[in-house]
Amino acid sequence: MKKEQVLNKLVKYLVAENREIEVKDIPSDYMKKRKLLRALMNIRDAEPIDSDILELHDELLSEETKEKNPVDPYKLPTAYEVFKGTKISFPEKLVLWQGDITSIAADVIVNAANSKLLGCFVPMHRCIDNAIHSAAGIELRLECNEIMQKQGFDEPTGDAKITNAYNLPSKYVLHTVGPIIYDKLSEDDRRLLASCYTSCLNKASEYEDIKTIAFCCISTGEFRFPKNIASQIALNTICNWLKTNPDRFHRIIFNVFTREDYNEYANLLR
Template sequence: MLGCWVPMHLCIDNQIHTFAGIQLRAECNEKMQELKKKYGQDYEQPTAVPMLTGAYNLPSKKVIHIVGPIVYGELTKELEKELADCYEKTLDMCLENGLKSVAFCCISTGEFRFPKERAAEIAIDTTKKWVLEHPLAMDRIIFNVFKDEDKKYYEKMI
């Protein structure tokens, strides 16, 4: 939740925090410190639990941060469910906060090693299901892909 701190690293986390400005890192740090006071100093944000912050220098109202599942070995049904929960809970947070548009990055497909094609399937299927259950909730849902490989999967499935 505190953003990538590797200088010039090209991960999406670093890109978001860099272009939003130092205010985003400061707000994330403040929120995490509050959670550590509440739950203990070892607290880390759980997978698929969203956190809402300001967007600062980004062209949006808010940023919804979410920790995606980390694939250490083989992909499991539990990891697939956790990824689906990331998309569903983010959309739920949009609904709860009156946000009518959202842009998703490819959650967990970089440093967290979730297979890209399966992640795209889960993202699209989960989002379609959510929209069918909440047909008037969102005006726009964007899948903001980071690499050409991701773009290929999303274009094939949408």
């Protein structure tokens, strides 16, 4: 079935089941229609879905992932190669990469989640939580909901959970809740952010097939953690963890989205 036919069926289904927002006119333009599908996925509760529709949904999203030409983490230059003479520990394992985390074929990627752990429900929001759930698909929210129903309480800040990655090029997604900065940065905020990185590394190390891990910039977006301090905490925490687990991972990637974030890490890695 052609992509537009699949898209039409998916939009029609999600519009019909939606109880929150009335959609009067479905756009004819493909990209506008695709944005509508994403918005409908974003607001959709973690409820069962028709298996035939889910199959079409996976067909569309997996094809879109292939079209991104997923990035091979082993082909990215390491800190040892880029920052000649760097004094940091384990430069042969560390990678700084600016790009879309949903397009990297690392074994696991890290999602900066909220405490409900169900993804972002704001239509088309620009946060990484929304981007990852939108690219992975409806199954990701369903699995997260199953985990949270069993847990029975919100995810604590600094902890991490792991799920399948579904239509992403990675195998798994690590979900961690970073600290939210409301006023002045505290020592507890620093400790909790470090705990996010440690929790993710500990959880990933439980899986033998995880050799590469891509970290986003946890808490520096919507949660307002200062970027310069967050990058220091991320690098120090990961290097300290590797000192006691030197053989565990082949590549640990600092994935940044903006040039500002890139420069923060680059200054440290130099």
